[in-house]
Every structure is written in structure tokens, then in C-alpha cells.
Amino acid sequence: SLFAGQALAGDDKWLSPVYKEIFQNELPIPPPKDKKYSYYNSTTNRYIDYYEVEIKPFEQQVYKGLKPAQLVGYDGISPGPTFVMEKGREAIVRFVNHGEKDISVHLHGSYSRAPFDGWAEDVTSKNQYKDYYYPNHQAARTLWYHDHAIHHTAENAYFGMAGFYILHDAEEDKLNLPAGPYDLPLALAAKQYNSDGTLFSPADETVSLYGDVIHVNGQPWPYKKVEPRKYRLRFLDTSISRAFKLTFEDSKSKKLPFNVIASDAGLLTKPVQSDNLEISMAERWEVVIDFSQYKGQNVTLKNARDVQADEDYNSTDKVMQFVVGNTVSSDAGNGNLPGALRNVPFPPTKSGVDRKFKFERQGGEWKVNGVTFADVNNRILAKPPRGAIEIWELENGGGGWSHPVHIHLVDFQIISRTGKRPVLNYEKEALKDVVLLGTSETVRVIARYAPWDGVYMFHCHNLIHEDHDMMAAFNVTSLADFGYPETTKFIDP
Ligand code: C2O
Ligand code: CU
Known part of the structure; x- marks a missing residue:
């Protein structure tokens, strides 16, 4: 095979056994996750759906004739089951840990409020569970849930803990896209x-x-x-x-x-x-x-x-x-794409830069502005007041690595990129929660720090960098801290 088992010249570190079944096995589609039941919340006058996921070990026979891989996944599969959710319908998901390692579950793309955000140190150990609350109040989007446990995220995600979480809404349904x-x-x-x-x-x-x-x-x-x-x-x-x-x-x-x-x-x-x-x-x-x-x-x-x-x-x-194949069994969603898809809620424009963050390797460690996540007294690098619109400059400090930077809680707009690449055409029309800082690139992003106050992480999503502490935090401070009356707990971003 030309494309399996080839190593970089002189570097056999990356050599897997040659895989002989290229394009011979069918694409698996992760099964949808069923709720256990729904209950009526008399405080909000709404139904909430309740789900349970069991984290457990399983085997996957990847190579014929060799040993199976030992994995640990959500419900014992990887990717985990797909959550198919509807905007406006809240959910509680119980994650039961029947694996060996500590876990923490992050719903990536949700503005889940702390403490349901998968904070790295908020771990669930073997034979424990944690119930996470998901608002499902955002516009239709593809989210994913994955592990975020302190210092074990790379292992846990790689050994299986990742799955899709797809949020639908009526506005998107009307567009009649392929479904x-x-x-x-x-x-x-x-x-x-x-x-x-x-x-x-x-x-x-x-x-x-x-x-x-x-x-x-x-x-x-x-x-x-x-x-x-x-x-x-x-x-x-x-x-x-x-x-x-x-x-x-x-x-x-x-x-x-x-x-x-x-x-x-x-x-x-x-x-x-x-x-x-x-x-x-x-x-x-x-x-x-x-x-x-x-x-x-x-x-x-x-x-x-x-x-x-x-x-x-x-x-x-x-x-x-x-x-x-040769035949089409349904033409539903097979028409021309609409010229416009939606009014993306970009933050209002402003000038200047509110904060600068440099992602770089220093003294054998991965750091953000010279700080690691292990540095608990210094790792809160920003305190945006809740609702504030801020421009953050994210700089790749060099050394030949790239850093996909993820900011929890918010959606941001990429307003500039200097270095090898411009802002890509499809990036220009998008809100994002991850942006790649290629080698020698600096990117500016604008976001509204909402809807909740609390402490959230931002980090490199090269999970090895993240585990070796290229992660920091920001504290969205309550308006009350700034002398404003606390009128509402919720600002829609
Ligand atoms: Cu997808 Cu903080 O992670
Ligand atoms: Cu990185």
C-alpha cells in the first residue's frame, strides 16, 4: 500500500502495520442516542429529556490476524452514539464512568454554563457518575462531546471518547437541505x-x-x-x-x-x-x-x-x-441550495485589540502567555464583563507547530489572519469556536462574552499540547461586579 504504514524518512516512530483493506469496509454510522424518559420541570414549565451514557471498555479488531485494539467509549462504541436534539428542548445527560481512568465530559460547541462545561479538573472517577445539563438553546449546529479530563484528554479521546451531538431547529429545517x-x-x-x-x-x-x-x-x-x-x-x-x-x-x-x-x-x-x-x-x-x-x-x-x-x-x-450508484431513491433535499442560509449573529464591529495571547513552547512546556494550566494562581488570563464584546489576538509564538485554539462558551468571528494564509472564504461567512493558528500565524477574533458568568477554559486543541498544559481560563464576571444591577442571568449571544 502506498498510503498505510509509511513513515517519514528516517522516523519510524509513526509506523503502523500496513493496513490491507483500504476502501473495503463500509463506513459505520454511529447509532442515535435514545432518551430514557422525559419529565416536566414545573419551575420552567418545560419538558426535559433525560439520557444515560455508560463509559465502558470494548475491543475493536482493526487488523485481521493481529490483536484487537482495546478501547474505551461512550456506550462502548466509538464514535459514541449521536445525540439528535431539537432547539428549545433541554436535556440532562448522566455519564456513568465504568472505565479505569478519570473522565470529564465537554459538550464542545454548547454554551453550557459552568459547572456543566467539562472543566478539566471536575473529574468523574471510576464507578462514579455526573449529570450534565445542556440548554440546547442555540441555533442548529453540529456539536460533539468528548473527554476533557485533566492531563488525560488525549488518551481518553483517542481511545474512544468522542461523539456527535447534532442540534436541529425549525429555521434550518425550512431550507430543505439533504436530510x-x-x-x-x-x-x-x-x-x-x-x-x-x-x-x-x-x-x-x-x-x-x-x-x-x-x-x-x-x-x-x-x-x-x-x-x-x-x-x-x-x-x-x-x-x-x-x-x-x-x-x-x-x-x-x-x-x-x-x-x-x-x-x-x-x-x-x-x-x-x-x-x-x-x-x-x-x-x-x-x-x-x-x-x-x-x-x-x-x-x-x-x-x-x-x-x-x-x-x-x-x-x-x-x-x-x-x-x-446509478439510481436516486428520493429527491427530497436534492434541489438547488438557497442563495442565503441564515442571518449569522456576528458581533457588532469595533476597533482595537482587547487582549493578546501568545501560544508557544517555552522550556519544554506548552504555554499561553507564559502560563500553564497547572499554574493555578495565574491561569485566569482574562476577566471580560458578562456581555462584553472583545477582540482577542491569538498569536502562534513560533517553533514550527500549529495550534488550533478553542475558546469555550462563545462563538467568535475571525476578523484577520496574518502569516501564511488569509482568512479563508468560508471562514469569512462563519462563526467559529476553534481557529487554527498555522505556523507563524496571528489571528484576531471577536466575540460577545455571554451568556453566562463563570470561569471557562480556552486552549490548544492539539490534545497533547492541551494535556501538557497549553490551557488557560477566563472569568466572565457578573455585571453586578461592575456596579450594575443584576437584571437577568441570561444574555443571548
Ligand atoms: Cu473540544 Cu476544551 O474542548
Ligand atoms: Cu498547540
């Missing part, structure tokens, strides 16, 4: 295996674990049978350290055009046409692609990442294959 079997969640992951078939552990890594085996929804290099029509694909990069630059290519290596329609924070203002998609760790980008011209042919999803860290390499140039 049901034509709406596919695609969780990318890059992993490395030991020669005996077990999963290589990132536990001792201190820089990055790129992984040379590309998984989609848990299956290395799968295929998916599709109809010759439009599909909505929800991409999520769950990798620890690998970012992707995706292209769809026909058998003659011609790139198919597609439309980017949504980001971390839901629909863009309008569809943005592209023939490549850059997606770094924890980002979500959704596209609509039309296979109608490719009846009876294969379309390959490829990776040509070239803007990540210089230490990255591209042995892994294939991701999955779409096997296009």
Missing part, C-alpha cells in the same frame, strides 16, 4: 498502531501524535455507497494532532467542487463554493456535494494538508471513498 440518509456525520481520526495490532498510546507523547491510519467514524479508510444526488456531509476532526486539507477527486484526479454550508456554530450566511476544505482538530465544517455526475463511479476523499506544522508529513493522502 436523513443524505445527511452524513463524518468523524475523522488519525491513529497509530503497534506491530501487534493494539493501539499505540499517546500517554508518553509530549509534542504531537499525528497518526498514519486515517479513520472515519471509527473505521480505517472506509467506503460509503451513495446515490447520484446531493449529500450533506458533516465533517469533524477528532484527531489529537492531525489537521486535514480535504479534496474530493474522481478517477482522473479531477477535483469536485462543493459548497461549504456550515461551521462550528451552524449555518454560514450563504453557501461558499470551494474545491478543498481545511479542517483542523475539533473544527466542524459541513458541505453539500453533488454526486449526480458520477453515476457508477468512485469519488475519493483525499487529504493534501500542507499548511500545518512543518513537522507534519503526508503519508496519509487518502481518507475514504464514495461509491456512487
Whole structure:
């Protein structure tokens, strides 16, 4: 095989056994999560749905004839079951830990209020559970839930703790986008295996674990049978350290055009046409692609990442294959895309920079403004008053690494990027909660620090960097602290 088991010249650290079943196994689709029951909350006069998830070990036979990989996942699968939620319907999810390690669950993309945000030190140990409350009050978007336990996030996420959480709303439903079997969640992951078939552990890594085996929804290099029509694909990069630059290519290596329609924070203002998609760790980008011209042919999803860290390499140039059939069984959601998708609630513009944060390696540690998360007395680096609109400048301090920066609680708009790349066309139409600082890049983001007060994290989403403490906190301070009366606890962002 040309694309499995190849190492960077002179570096056999990244060598997994050669995978011989490229495009031979079908893409798994994680099952939907069923609620246990609903109950009536007489304080809010609303129904709340109650769910239970069990974190437990399981095995996955990745290599025929070798040992299975030992994994730990939500409900014993990875990706975990998909939560399919409706805006306005709150949920309580109980996560029961039947794994060995401490866990903390973060619903990435939700403005969950502390203490339901997955704070890294708020761990649930073996045989304990924690109930998380999710407001589901945001506009339709693709979220994901994943582990966030202090110093074990990389291991826990990589060994299986990640899943989709898809929020729908009536406004998006009206657009008649491809739905049901034509709406596919695609969780990318890059992993490395030991020669005996077990999963290589990132536990001792201190820089990055790129992984040379590309998984989609848990299956290395799968295929998916599709109809010759439009599909909505929800991409999520769950990798620890690998970012992707995706292209769809026909058998003659011609790139198919597609439309980017949504980001971390839901629909863009309008569809943005592209023939490549850059997606770094924890980002979500959704596209609509039309296979109608490719009846009876294969379309390959490829990776040509070239803007990540210089230490990255591209042995892994294939991701999955779409096997296009000859007949369309339903034309629902197969019409032209609307010219406008939604009024994205961008924050009002302002000038200047409110705060600057530098992400860099110093003295063998990963730091934000010279501070690590372990430095408990100094790690709160910002105190925005609740409701404030702030511009944060995020700088990659150099050294050849890239840092996908995630800010909890808020959605931000990317207003500038200096360095290798401009703000990408589809980024311009989007709100985001993660942005990649490529090597030597500086990015400015604007956000409203709402709706809640409390202490939240922001960090690099290269999970090795995060675990080695490239994480800090901000404290959204109550208006009352600034001499204003506390009229409402909730400011819709
Ligand atoms: Cu997806 Cu703080 O994480
Ligand atoms: Cu980083």
C-alpha cells in the first residue's frame, strides 16, 4: 500500500502495520442516542429529556490476524452514539464512568454554563457518575462531546471518547437541505498502531501524535455507497494532532467542487463554493456535494494538508471513498441550495485589540502567555464583563507547530489572519469556536462574552499540547461586579 504504514524518512516512530483493506469496509454510522424518559420541570414549565451514557471498555479488531485494539467509549462504541436534539428542548445527560481512568465530559460547541462545561479538573472517577445539563438553546449546529479530563484528554479521546451531538431547529429545517440518509456525520481520526495490532498510546507523547491510519467514524479508510444526488456531509476532526486539507477527486484526479454550508456554530450566511476544505482538530465544517455526475463511479476523499506544522508529513493522502450508484431513491433535499442560509449573529464591529495571547513552547512546556494550566494562581488570563464584546489576538509564538485554539462558551468571528494564509472564504461567512493558528500565524477574533458568568477554559486543541498544559481560563464576571444591577442571568449571544 502506498498510503498505510509509511513513515517519514528516517522516523519510524509513526509506523503502523500496513493496513490491507483500504476502501473495503463500509463506513459505520454511529447509532442515535435514545432518551430514557422525559419529565416536566414545573419551575420552567418545560419538558426535559433525560439520557444515560455508560463509559465502558470494548475491543475493536482493526487488523485481521493481529490483536484487537482495546478501547474505551461512550456506550462502548466509538464514535459514541449521536445525540439528535431539537432547539428549545433541554436535556440532562448522566455519564456513568465504568472505565479505569478519570473522565470529564465537554459538550464542545454548547454554551453550557459552568459547572456543566467539562472543566478539566471536575473529574468523574471510576464507578462514579455526573449529570450534565445542556440548554440546547442555540441555533442548529453540529456539536460533539468528548473527554476533557485533566492531563488525560488525549488518551481518553483517542481511545474512544468522542461523539456527535447534532442540534436541529425549525429555521434550518425550512431550507430543505439533504436530510436523513443524505445527511452524513463524518468523524475523522488519525491513529497509530503497534506491530501487534493494539493501539499505540499517546500517554508518553509530549509534542504531537499525528497518526498514519486515517479513520472515519471509527473505521480505517472506509467506503460509503451513495446515490447520484446531493449529500450533506458533516465533517469533524477528532484527531489529537492531525489537521486535514480535504479534496474530493474522481478517477482522473479531477477535483469536485462543493459548497461549504456550515461551521462550528451552524449555518454560514450563504453557501461558499470551494474545491478543498481545511479542517483542523475539533473544527466542524459541513458541505453539500453533488454526486449526480458520477453515476457508477468512485469519488475519493483525499487529504493534501500542507499548511500545518512543518513537522507534519503526508503519508496519509487518502481518507475514504464514495461509491456512487446509478439510481436516486428520493429527491427530497436534492434541489438547488438557497442563495442565503441564515442571518449569522456576528458581533457588532469595533476597533482595537482587547487582549493578546501568545501560544508557544517555552522550556519544554506548552504555554499561553507564559502560563500553564497547572499554574493555578495565574491561569485566569482574562476577566471580560458578562456581555462584553472583545477582540482577542491569538498569536502562534513560533517553533514550527500549529495550534488550533478553542475558546469555550462563545462563538467568535475571525476578523484577520496574518502569516501564511488569509482568512479563508468560508471562514469569512462563519462563526467559529476553534481557529487554527498555522505556523507563524496571528489571528484576531471577536466575540460577545455571554451568556453566562463563570470561569471557562480556552486552549490548544492539539490534545497533547492541551494535556501538557497549553490551557488557560477566563472569568466572565457578573455585571453586578461592575456596579450594575443584576437584571437577568441570561444574555443571548
Ligand atoms: Cu473540544 Cu476544551 O474542548
Ligand atoms: Cu498547540
